[in-house]
Amino acid sequence: MREEGRVGPIEWAAAWRPRAGESVCGDRVLVTGAERAALIAVVDGLGHGAPAATAAARAVEVLAARHTGPLVELMRASHRALVDTHGAAISLACLGFDGGLAWIGVGNVAAAVVGAAPGGPSVRARILQSGGIVGYRMASRLEPRTSSMRPGDLLVMATDGVGEPFVDAVELARPATEIADAILAGHGTDTDDALVLVARHRGTPR
Numbered sequence: 340m341r342e343e344g345r346v347g348p349i350e351w352a353a354a355w356r357p358r359a360g361e362s363v364c365g366d367r368v369l370v371t372g373a374e375r376a377a378l379i380a381v382v383d384g385l386g387h388g389a390p391a392a393t394a395a396a397r398a399v400e401v402l403a404a405r406h407t408g409p410l411v412e413l414m415r416a417s418h419r420a421l422v423d424t425h426g427a428a429i430s431l432a433c434l435g436f437d438g439g440l441a442w443i444g445v446g447n448v449a450a451a452v453v454g455a456a457p458g459g460p461s462v463r464a465r466i467l468q469s470g471g472i473v474g475y476r477m478a479s480r481l482e483p484r485t486s487s488m489r490p491g492d493l494l495v496m497a498t499d500g501v502g503e504p505f506v507d508a509v510e511l512a513r514p515a516t517e518i519a520d521a522i523l524a525g526h527g528t529d530t531d532d533a534l535v536l537v538a539r540h541r542g543t544p545r
């Protein structure tokens with residue numbers, strides 16, 4: 340399954356599939372735009388099947404409703420909303436139209452900025468995840484980190500159903516949809532739900 344869209348100068352695409360034998364996917368993505376930035380969320384509901392899908396859907400609902408809030412508040416609101424579920428791993432990125440990036444992660448959803456380098460695409464920055472499970476146990480102190488994206492850079496986010504190093508499957512010249520598909524096809528495992536999000540910053544015209 341896949342979804343794609345555009346928010347300001349940000350072109351994005353996501354590809355996902357459930358664990359082998361499951362009909363619903365517990366991994367979800369949300370991309371929503373505000374005036375000067377996009378909020379990008381990747382949610383991995385713990386486990387698989389219906390309980391995972393329920394937790395992920397609840398998180399997406401909360402995040403969509405509050406998407407302009409600070410990232411820490413979004414994470415705490417998700418935590419409160421998921422207390423009676425199996426919980427989730429969530430990474431959130433606020434990607435500014437000017438290339439500024441703030442991101443925060445609780446649990447195991449990877450996020451990296453991938454850019455062109457002499458030897459091929461390489462990871463320029465990586466999210467620092469806090470331990471814990473959203474809805475069950477979260478650190479009392481959460482702090483978003485900041486980074487930046489240059490025009491042409493990709494933000495790649497992936498649940499733990501996608502093996503590293505996924506940068507191997509990135510060809511920067513291809514459309515975001517094809518990159519997301521290639522990462523999922525090349526690195527997705529059968530033993531868990533798997534989701535890949537690719538967002539490209541196309542630069543702001545002056």
Ligand SMILES: [Mn+2]
Nearest residue numbers: 383499500531
């Ligand atoms: Mn998972």
